[in-house]
Amino acid sequence: MKTEQELNKEILQTTLDIQENHPELLPFVDEMTPSTPSDENPAIENSNLAAFNDSLHSMVDQYTKHAKKHIIIIGAGFAGLKLARELNNHPNYTITLIDKNNYHQFQPLFYQVAMAQLDASNISFPLRSIFQKSKNLSIRVATVTNVNTVNNTVAIGVLSFNYDYLVIATGAVTNYFGNEAIASHSFSMKSTFDALEIRNSLLQHFEDAITHQHASTKRNLSIVIVGGGPTGVELSGTLAEMKTDSLPLEYPELNFAQMDIFLLEGSPKLLAAMRPASSSTAKTYLEDLG
Numbered sequence: 001m002k003t004e005q006e007l008n009k010e011i012l013q014t015t016l017d018i019q020e021n022h023p024e025l026l027p028f029v030d031e032m033t034p035s036t037p038s039d040e041n042p043a044i045e046n047s048n049l050a051a052f053n054d055s056l057h058s059m060v061d062q063y064t065k066h067a068k069k070h071i072i073i074i075g076a077g078f079a080g081l082k083l084a085r086e087l088n089n090h091p092n093y094t095i096t097l098i099d100k101n102n103y104h105q106f107q108p109l110f111y112q113v114a115m116a117q118l119d120a121s122n123i124s125f126p127l128r129s130i131f132q133k134s135k136n137l138s139i140r141v142a143t144v145t146n147v148n149t150v151n152n153t154v155a156i157g158v159l160s161f162n163y164d165y166l167v168i169a170t171g172a173v174t175n176y177f178g179n180e181a182i183a184s185h186s187f188s189m190k191s192t193f194d195a196l197e198i199r200n201s202l203l204q205h206f207e208d209a210i211t212h213q214h215a216s217t218k219r220n221l222s223i224v225i226v227g228g229g230p231t232g233v234e235l236s237g238t239l240a241e242m243k244t245d246s247l248p249l250e251y252p253e254l255n256f257a258q259m260d261i262f263l264l265e266g267s268p269k270l271l272a273a274m275r276p277a278s279s280s281t282a283k284t285y286l287e288d289l290g
């Protein structure tokens with residue numbers, strides 16, 4: 001049995017919670033307030049307080065249960081994850097966060113994974129760990145296959161989920177600007193998996209160059225990067241540094257003077273979206289690296 005002090009503390013806490021989150025319930029709280037002490041009964045009995053406390057809890061529980069809206073967020077990338085964090089433990093919403101991976105991937109460092117400078121685990125953050133203490137968010141690891149905006153449902157294969165609000169934060173795919181040749185002959189870099197594929201291919205080509213030390217060495221070592229935006233510039237700069245720093249140490253059998261790094265850009269300058277000064281600095285810097 002709770003003491004009078006404990007009950008009063010709980011009642012105060014619940015009332016403050018109602019004031020803050022559900023002020024529309026306050027008139028009902030007033031009606032429910034237990035009788036005040038009288039001459040015959042100077043103290044409000046504990047049982048009265050306990051009943052009042054139970055009623056308050058029950059009212060808030062019932063109300064929030066029925067008032068809660070269900071939000072489905074598709075995609076736990078930068079946008080989806082940020083929103084899910086904002087709504088985490090929000091009293092008015094239940095959240096279902098759906099992603100095809102069970103981890104958030106930090107895309108700005110894909111290039112480091114691709115260049116074997118970071119492990120995939122360094123840039124992958126398991127969603128279930130991030131939200132393990134959440135009271136209102138559940139995670140589904142699956143690829144969303146259909147959205148029905150008439151019935152407000154999201155389909156994952158044969159399963160269907162109802163939503164009150166839907167947020168689609170599924171990111172972007174690589175834009176090849178209609179160039180089929182590039183699309184079919186290159187690696188994209190839009191996921192940790194893609195970055196690992198690039199890394200494995202790169203390392204395998206170095207091994208092949210050692211095994212077959214003949215005319216194909218230059219071909220095995222040389223790399224073409226398409227796109228002179230931030231990622232292409234970062235990638236080619238890192239490769240150029242590796243060419244002189246780490247690769248000759250790790251592959252002493254190979255002559256990295258034979259390694260050519262081509263950075264192809266369709267527009268007249270690198271980093272076209274940035275200031276002209278950044279564009280020319282990047283070009284000079286990369287050319288100096290060799």
Ligand SMILES: Cc1cc2nc3c(=O)[nH]c(=O)nc-3n(C[C@H](O)[C@H](O)[C@H](O)COP(=O)(O)OP(=O)(O)OC[C@H]3O[C@@H](n4cnc5c(N)ncnc54)[C@H](O)[C@@H]3O)c2cc1C
Pocket residue numbers: 074075076077078079080098099100101104105107108109110111142143144145169170171172189190230231
């Ligand atoms: C290599 C690279 C480097 C970058 N560097 C920078 C940088 O330095 N600074 C910067 O500000 N920005 C950078 N960006 C851009 C930045 O990463 C994106 O702008 C940002 O990730 C977009 O966020 P988003 O939430 O819209 O999509 P994303 O972060 O791409 O997230 C989309 C999520 O949706 C999931 N998903 C997609 N389809 C489905 C489906 N059908 N069902 C379930 N889940 C699905 C994906 O698995 C993914 O988790 C970089 C991008 C790349 C590719």
